[in-house]
Amino acid sequence: MEREDLLLIPGPTMIPPEVRAALAAPPIGHRSPQFADMIAEITKGLKKVFQTEGDAFVLTSSGTGGMEASLVNTLSPGDKVLVATTGVFGDRWVQMSEAFGLEVEKVRFEPGQAADPEKVESILKKSPGTKAVLLTQNETSTGITNPIQALAEVARRHGAAVIVDATSGLAAIDLKTDAWGLDVVVGGSQKAFMLPPGLAFLSVSERAWEMHRSAKLPRFYWDFSKMKASLEKGQTPFTPNVCLFSGLRASLRRILEEGLENVFRRHAKVAALARKRVKALGLELFADEAHASNTVTALKAPAGVDVSEMNRFIQDRYGILLAGGQGDLKGKIFRIAHLGCISERDIFAVSEALENYLAGNRG
Amino acid sequence: MEREDLLLIPGPTMIPPEVRAALAAPPIGHRSPQFADMIAEITKGLKKVFQTEGDAFVLTSSGTGGMEASLVNTLSPGDKVLVATTGVFGDRWVQMSEAFGLEVEKVRFEPGQAADPEKVESILKKSPGTKAVLLTQNETSTGITNPIQALAEVARRHGAAVIVDATSGLAAIDLKTDAWGLDVVVGGSQKAFMLPPGLAFLSVSERAWEMHRSAKLPRFYWDFSKMKASLEKGQTPFTPNVCLFSGLRASLRRILEEGLENVFRRHAKVAALARKRVKALGLELFADEAHASNTVTALKAPAGVDVSEMNRFIQDRYGILLAGGQGDLKGKIFRIAHLGCISERDIFAVSEALENYLAGNRG
Numbered sequence: 001m002e003r004e005d006l007l008l009i010p011g012p013t014m015i016p017p018e019v020r021a022a023l024a025a026p027p028i029g030h031r032s033p034q035f036a037d038m039i040a041e042i043t044k045g046l047k048k049v050f051q052t053e054g055d056a057f058v059l060t061s062s063g064t065g066g067m068e069a070s071l072v073n074t075l076s077p078g079d080k081v082l083v084a085t086t087g088v089f090g091d092r093w094v095q096m097s098e099a100f101g102l103e104v105e106k107v108r109f110e111p112g113q114a115a116d117p118e119k120v121e122s123i124l125k126k127s128p129g130t131k132a133v134l135l136t137q138n139e140t141s142t143g144i145t146n147p148i149q150a151l152a153e154v155a156r157r158h159g160a161a162v163i164v165d166a167t168s169g170l171a172a173i174d175l176k177t178d179a180w181g182l183d184v185v186v187g188g189s190q191k192a193f194m195l196p197p198g199l200a201f202l203s204v205s206e207r208a209w210e211m212h213r214s215a216k217l218p219r220f221y222w223d224f225s226k227m228k229a230s231l232e233k234g235q236t237p238f239t240p241n242v243c244l245f246s247g248l249r250a251s252l253r254r255i256l257e258e259g260l261e262n263v264f265r266r267h268a269k270v271a272a273l274a275r276k277r278v279k280a281l282g283l284e285l286f287a288d289e290a291h292a293s294n295t296v297t298a299l300k301a302p303a304g305v306d307v308s309e310m311n312r313f314i315q316d317r318y319g320i321l322l323a324g325g326q327g328d329l330k331g332k333i334f335r336i337a338h339l340g341c342i343s344e345r346d347i348f349a350v351s352e353a354l355e356n357y358l359a360g361n362r363g
Numbered sequence: 364m365e366r367e368d369l370l371l372i373p374g375p376t377m378i379p380p381e382v383r384a385a386l387a388a389p390p391i392g393h394r395s396p397q398f399a400d401m402i403a404e405i406t407k408g409l410k411k412v413f414q415t416e417g418d419a420f421v422l423t424s425s426g427t428g429g430m431e432a433s434l435v436n437t438l439s440p441g442d443k444v445l446v447a448t449t450g451v452f453g454d455r456w457v458q459m460s461e462a463f464g465l466e467v468e469k470v471r472f473e474p475g476q477a478a479d480p481e482k483v484e485s486i487l488k489k490s491p492g493t494k495a496v497l498l499t500q501n502e503t504s505t506g507i508t509n510p511i512q513a514l515a516e517v518a519r520r521h522g523a524a525v526i527v528d529a530t531s532g533l534a535a536i537d538l539k540t541d542a543w544g545l546d547v548v549v550g551g552s553q554k555a556f557m558l559p560p561g562l563a564f565l566s567v568s569e570r571a572w573e574m575h576r577s578a579k580l581p582r583f584y585w586d587f588s589k590m591k592a593s594l595e596k597g598q599t600p601f602t603p604n605v606c607l608f609s610g611l612r613a614s615l616r617r618i619l620e621e622g623l624e625n626v627f628r629r630h631a632k633v634a635a636l637a638r639k640r641v642k643a644l645g646l647e648l649f650a651d652e653a654h655a656s657n658t659v660t661a662l663k664a665p666a667g668v669d670v671s672e673m674n675r676f677i678q679d680r681y682g683i684l685l686a687g688g689q690g691d692l693k694g695k696i697f698r699i700a701h702l703g704c705i706s707e708r709d710i711f712a713v714s715e716a717l718e719n720y721l722a723g724n725r726g
Contacts (some may be wrong), residue, residue, distance in 0.1 A: 007390075012391075012393070024387045028375075060428075060560065062603070065424065065601070101581055190390070196605060197603060198423055220431055238425040238426070238428070241604070242375060242560060243386070243559040
């Protein structure tokens with residue numbers, strides 16, 4: 001009987017004690033001065049995490065809701081967008097853009113490979129008038145991190161806005177919204193923010209606001225203008241998840257106290273240890289190691305091992321949750337996530353659990 | 364120093380202990396068998412609350428997100444809808460319908476009055492081809508409950524679908540989805556469900572599914588088809604707020620254990636007591652008493668009383684939160700909500716607090 005499961009899945013992640021306490025506090029009124037103080041502190045903290053002087057908003061929704069908001073606020077039906085997809089979350093951009101009647105060009109990279117800026121540039125050259133390039137900072141389905149800075153540079157050189165799904169990387173892997181010229185960046189609560197799912201975060205650049213003013217896709221719940229007008233009054237347009245807001249304030253305090261650079265360094269260190277350990281066990285990385293993610297390590301299923309059975313055993317026997325493969329990769333890979341309040345001791349634990357299983361010690 | 368504020372605002376509402384405990388449990392994986400069991404129990408319970416054999420879904424969003432989902436899943440740009448508005452939440456239907464390019468006809472009733480089915484019928488007669496009538500079960504901004512059964516009957520007689528925002532009334536005031544022929548009904552977590560904000564609930568009738576198949580408004584996050592396909596696998600299309608799901612299971616157990624009829628009766632009894640007490644204090648009901656809401660009592664600001672100052676005093680001195688007026692009614696009314704896990708003792712407390720304030724005992 002473990003205390004509670006150790007979540008080494010790419011969200012939800014472990015919740016530290018002071019964040020748990022904040023989540024459990026009685027809800028406050030969302031039109032109260034206390035809420036106004038809270039959202040002011042949160043907005044300031046989020047801007048630091050986004051590394052932006054632009055706007056930052058919090059939505060009561062999954063991360064996917066934040067992705068939807070980024071499209072409907074900046075684009076019009078028929079607008080041309082380019083999606084550089086490296087897996088399930090890149091494909092989500094494609095499906096979503098199609099659902100909203102955008103003209104979608106897609107470039108698909110081999111699973112486990114990162115998006116190649118040169119390839120993206122060659123497509124942009126052949127496709128003038130592309131309004132936006134839709135990117136995924138960290139592709140959790142394959143365990144890679146895309147070179148966002150270089151990709152954004154290419155996009156901007158061709159006059160396209162840059163929209164980044166950073167749900168599984170924000171506050172874990174460096175991402176410089178302003179310095180890299182990112183127009184809308186999307187984050188989510190259940191990843192490096194160490195919270196339950198239920199909030200999405202958005203940064204909005206000056207250029208995104210310009211696009212917003214002429215963007216014709218219909219919107220109401222996701223409307224940036226409503227968010228901005230409400231925020232000026234210390235509110236949100238619609239009843240927010242006040243408990244998660246309270247948790248978010250606590251998690252931002254924790255992140256900023258540790259220091260953003262230190263948070264990035266810790267993730268890098270823990271990820272390097274994870275890669276070293278699994279390789280020592282004879283496991284093979286699925287992702288191109290040059291672009292291996294610092295928040296999730298994807299591994300090929302060893303010959304003769306049923307990874308869903310393995311994951312079930314490791315949960316039942318050791319109380320450690322691992323992730324399988326998604327979509328086409330189901331059964332072919334498994335994944336160890338290491339994001340949020342994760343440290344070396346968690347890797348020690350999972351390494352030995354895996355070692356035992358692979359050595360046939362399954363009693 | 365009170366234990367914690369007594370929330371007599373129309374959401375967020377008080378959270379009972381076993382629901383709090385469920386909310387504070389460590390998050391579980393949303394693709395796990397435990398989650399599948401949980402969502403199955405929740406769906407069954409929600410159908411009982413909706414009084415439907417149709418579909419029931421849970422969204423990670425505010426109640427307004429549920430309203431948006433009800434429109435984008437059933438209608439196409441240019442479709443004619445009729446909104447019977449009795450206040451702020453009816454007006455929200457108008458604004459939202461306009462944002463999505465629907466042809467919106469609206470009939471506005473005097474603040475404090477309920478929607479009149481005869482008046483609605485006279486408009487439908489002059490406006491053939493109306494695809495849907497958009498209603499508000501309980502208008503918290505003015506403290507009235509609309510006669511949904513009679514309004515729905517009129518709508519159906521003229522071939523229009525019936526979409527009901529029941530956010531502040533569901534699980535507190537009787538609403539028979541199937542028996543009354545309601546096509547989409549929207550609920551929210553932070554009202555009679557005794558949870559923090561962050562989830563919306565939807566019922567979907569067979570007729571709503573028929574409309575869905577030809578509805579052309581773009582949708583992705585809110586897509587009913589995605590919800591249904593995922594639910595069959597014991598999942599949600601996008602990462603759900605697993606902690607609120609866990610709380611929802613606990614609150615549904617509580618509601619169904621008390622018995623839906625008993626819950627309605629308790630709300631009616633507490634509301635009647637509230638009205639009796641405030642009238643005894645010389646306060647005047649804002650709402651037409653024939654349609655006075657059982658979840659919120661709206662009162663005219665007494666002459667010479669600044670209600671925002673009064674509410675602030677009552678919070679500071681007695682730890683009781685009351686609501687002011689919204690929109691045009693700001694400063695003109697104040698509101699005592701009594702929904703969720705509320706009982707007579709809460710009305711005893713607020714009556715005496717109000718009595719003291721109005722008698723000038725403000726020390």
